[in-house]
Amino acid sequence: MKRTSSRRSFLAAGGAAALTALAGCSASGSEIDPSEIDDGSRPAIGASDAPVTMAVFEDFSCPHCQRFTLNTTPVIVQQYVEPGDVRYLHADFPIPVDDWSYPAANAGHAVFEEADNDAFWAFTMALFEDQRSYSLDVFEDIAEEVAGVGAAARSAAEEGAYRDRIDADRQRGDTWGVSGTPTVFVEDEQVELDGIAEAIESRL
Numbered sequence: 001m002k003r004t005s006s007r008r009s010f011l012a013a014g015g016a017a018a019l020t021a022l023a024g025c026s027a028s029g030s031e032i033d034p035s036e037i038d039d040g041s042r043p044a045i046g047a048s049d050a051p052v053t054m055a056v057f058e059d060f061s062c063p064h065c066q067r068f069t070l071n072t073t074p075v076i077v078q079q080y081v082e083p084g085d086v087r088y089l090h091a092d093f094p095i096p097v098d099d100w101s102y103p104a105a106n107a108g109h110a111v112f113e114e115a116d117n118d119a120f121w122a123f124t125m126a127l128f129e130d131q132r133s134y135s136l137d138v139f140e141d142i143a144e145e146v147a148g149v150g151a152a153a154r155s156a157a158e159e160g161a162y163r164d165r166i167d168a169d170r171q172r173g174d175t176w177g178v179s180g181t182p183t184v185f186v187e188d189e190q191v192e193l194d195g196i197a198e199a200i201e202s203r204l
Helices: 002-014 063-081 101-114 117-129 136-147 150-159 163-176 193-201
Strands: 052-058 086-092 183-186 189-191
Touching: 052 063, 052 193, 063 086, 063 117, 063 193, 086 163, 101 117, 101 136, 101 150, 101 163, 117 136, 136 150, 183 193, 189 193
Parallel strands: 052 086
Antiparallel strands: 052 183, 183 189
16 A cells, blocks of 8 residues: 555645646547557557557647646656556547647657657657747658658658558547547546546556
8 A cells, every 4th residue: 555655645746737637628429448559550659569559649739738748758658557557548639639640649640650669759759849940851851860751750750651540540540539548548448638547547
């Protein structure tokens, strides 16, 4: 119990900056199962046999997603992913917040496909840190720095190379009841940001 309480408290503290409204960036029936989208074709962190799977739907231009990714995700990774309790999946849900929502997501997919999973997460963290400065040059520079695939990221962002895959994520999000970002699912439950630890612990 002591360990559980400590982890919950740590996650709450680490995610405090992200605990605004869940649907901070808003968009103007079906069975939910995050494991069904864990087919190796999307970025993920954690052991494939972890007892709990969570999926996070995000828009790279959403400031609430920025705070969640930079402040809360590292805490979840440290407290639950690294010990082997959680597998954490990324899903795209471009609202879009602005004209960069889709290009940024396309650039991220290019990094994932042309480099690897680790490069995607490094790209994501760096991209969110530079959210107010988005441009094709920024996408290219970050992708080149973290994975040496700057040209591919720029091309994907400019041409929408992964638009079908991104739209498939967004359609799934619509089906699952996603209406804003970030939206978090722990197994089959959509949870508020301040309820993530409790939802995870209840399944361990």
